[in-house]
Amino acid sequence: MNNSQQIQQKYQKNINSICLFCGASSGNNPAYTNKAQEFGRLIAEKNVKLVYGGAQVGLMGIVATAVIKNGGKVVGVIPKFLSNIEIVHPKLSETIFVPTMHERKEVMFDLSDTIVVLPGGFGTLDEFFEVLTWKQLNLHKKNIFLMNINEFWTPLVTTIDHMINEGFVKYSNRSLIHVIQEPDEIFI
Numbered sequence: 227m228n229n230s231q232q233i234q235q236k237y238q239k240n241i242n243s244i245c246l247f248c249g250a251s252s253g254n255n256p257a258y259t260n261k262a263q264e265f266g267r268l269i270a271e272k273n274v275k276l277v278y279g280g281a282q283v284g285l286m287g288i289v290a291t292a293v294i295k296n297g298g299k300v301v302g303v304i305p306k307f308l309s310n311i312e313i314v315h316p317k318l319s320e321t322i323f324v325p326t327m328h329e330r331k332e333v334m335f336d337l338s339d340t341i342v343v344l345p346g347g348f349g350t351l352d353e354f355f356e357v358l359t360w361k362q363l364n365l366h367k368k369n370i371f372l373m374n375i376n377e378f379w380t381p382l383v384t385t386i387d388h389m390i391n392e393g394f395v396k397y398s399n400r401s402l403i404h405v406i407q408e409p410d411e412i413f414i
């Protein structure tokens with residue numbers, strides 16, 4: 227094992243706070259909501275703080291509710307203008323109101339040591355690619371997990387492999403993303 231793998235392993239074992247990016251919708255297959263609940267339970271069991279977008283809606287709301295129900299800590303970060311549209315979760319340990327979407331992403335990133343991406347839409351993709359490109363530029367070393375519930379991310383992973391094959395993404399950058407199937411793979 228080389229030095230960077232050792233650091234990576236050490237880092238993974240010391241997860242204190244997870245930044246969650248995922249849909250403001252829940253999808254139309256119960257697999258998404260079931261896995262989101264399981265993930266929330268596990269976060270609470272592992273005594274890890276959840277940092278997320280602060281809303282009650284969608285998969286994000288489901289994970290947050292599961293963490294809270296199981297006695298865990300949740301910090302929500304939400305722009306003021308969105309707090310009516312996305313409905314702030316009423317039971318959070320802490321809610322941080324920020325002025326803009328950009329600040330939301332920055333605060334969520336700063337408060338966490340690990341990034342986990344569940345299925346979602348445009349917002350989730352925006353958030354995922356921002357932290358991924360920061361990592362590509364060596365601006366951070368936080369692990370980024372793409373949870374491939376119901377093979378949701380497989381077409382995206384295929385597109386990323388296509389980008390590599392066509393010479394637009396470095397092969398070595400493929401390892402910046404950890405594609406996982408189950409929530410507990412984050413803690414291995």
Ligand code: AMP
Binds near residue numbers: 328
């Ligand atoms: P979505 O994946 O589109 O359901 O959105 C998931 C979350 O991302 C929601 O909380 C949105 O408010 C947020 N979001 C949407 N667009 C953006 C954006 N351009 N930058 C950052 N977050 C966004």
